Amino acid sequence: MNTSRLLRTAIFAVASINLSGCVATVAESFRQNGARRAAFDLQCPASELKLVALGKRLDDPGVDGSEIGVQGCGRQAVYVKMFAPGGGPWILNSVEVRQPQTTPPSSSLP
DSSP states (O other): OHHHHHHHHHHHHHHHHHHHTTOOBHHHHHHHHTHHHHHHHHTSOGGGOEEEESSSOTTSBOOTTOEEEEEETTEEEEEEEOOOTTOOOEEEOOSSOBOOOSSOOOOOOO
16 A cells, blocks of 8 residues: 555656646747747847746746737837647737837826
């Protein structure tokens, strides 16, 4: 009985380690599955796109719900990794694709 339980625990541990190694980072996931779309949306070659961490670091696992900023060719946009079985696509989540601001917006409110 003890041997059987130990064997099951060892199998579970090995499977967990193997599965955790298969998860791409936020940056890897976006470059594999979102960069072509962002290049089209921003009208900019994928090689010129800069990724900006939003909420998670770029080297964190790229799980569903991850969010990333993309800048290139004077434009920027936000993409979110959608929920779907087997992992979802990266979807544009910005209201508009716009030029990045060089100065912070005015902090004065009416």
